[in-house]
Amino acid sequence: MCVGVPSKIVKIDDYMATIDVEGAQREVSLLLLNEDVKVGDYVIVHAGFAIQKIQEEDAKENLRLMKKIFGIEEVPPFSGKSRKKRKALGS
């Protein structure tokens, strides 16, 4: 129920944004966001509203997780930078 999907903003029109989650586009409201966002930013989306802005690296990480958990499809793991980052988390 409380699943939040990390999504990339591809278009902003006043308080509405078009988001892209791996090719699927959808309109969401930016009304509840506390911070300013621009095209290219990532937000967590729940029930048609963006509820928090996140960093891009983190967003991709989140998206991979959501797919893995909620089983849309297998996503390749991260390479390079973000992997190091995740390792750093564990040390």
Place this chain on the structure above:
Amino acid sequence: MKEIIKKIENLMDTISRPIKLMEVCGTHTVAIFKHGIRDIIPGEITLLSGPGCPVCVTAIKDVDIAIAISKMNGNILFTFGDMMRVPGSKHSFYQAQAEGANIRIVYSPMDALEFALKNKDRKVIFFATGFETTSPSIAGTLFEAEKADAQNFYIYSTHKLVPPALKALLDSGEVRIDGLILPGHVCTISGSKPYEFLVSEYKVPSVITGFEAEDIIQGIMMLLEQIASNKPSVEIQYKRAVRKEGNPKALSFINEYFEPCDAKWRGIGIIPMSGLKLKDKYNRWDATKEFNIDVPEPREPKACQCGFVLRGIKIPTDCPLFGKTCTPERPVGACMVSSEGSCAAYFKYGRWGK
């Protein structure tokens, strides 16, 4: 990952007693199964599922009343898909729909509002369920409804709040909990402050945790560190989405439209100030005021052990109905209802946990 597991093992050596951690959130319950977290952590750590699925705990009576409202002439009830199989005393929304009740699923409450604005001859009711993650979206929709002057749009609020449920759980003293894995997305909105009482009043280590395997393992490690050093606090593991202050804008939307009220949790009972109702000044949006329907007091299904499961006292397999008369297809009790309920997760992943 290996390093964290090693660290967890070392911490367990230091602590040298069995540890019970509770994940509050149903999304965590599912994630823990999917990642096979129980297989990679030491056996002395028990993971209990808490009361954390807002769909599951929606009271039977609310389902009954909503169905009655949806059957009134010209009404259409919209809700989230998760709600459809939740049993009322006679019917779920799905069953009522099959018998002609006007119930539809939407992804966002905004979709219901849009329908209302296009169909002014109908009365459109949104059955709103969810924790702090979801209630801001409903408040945001009401803001838009007001702006558009929607005269035919109503909210049936069964929103619930997480902190009062945790308080009730800890007050009952029925189960010893060594640490709490707190819900990441709920706290995206609320921040960590509403959870500080867990430490100041109950001294229970608490970590706001994300949903990836690494997140959960790291959350467990942080809890064990608190336990080992005997320094309970509310920490944030899920830093990429949770700020200490939460999302102030979303919170201000909740506070504008809603106020806390006593609420009934299926399988648990009434928990003081654990629900959200529309403020009096927004009565005109309130479906319970507009339609003013009452139904007979329903009874909770007899043999169902949900009350104990939701409080971490029993696990689903302790229930005699589990997997027999009670399955995700035909749920008897709350915890089998949504895919994030503990009984449904146990059923689906076929692991009768530890």
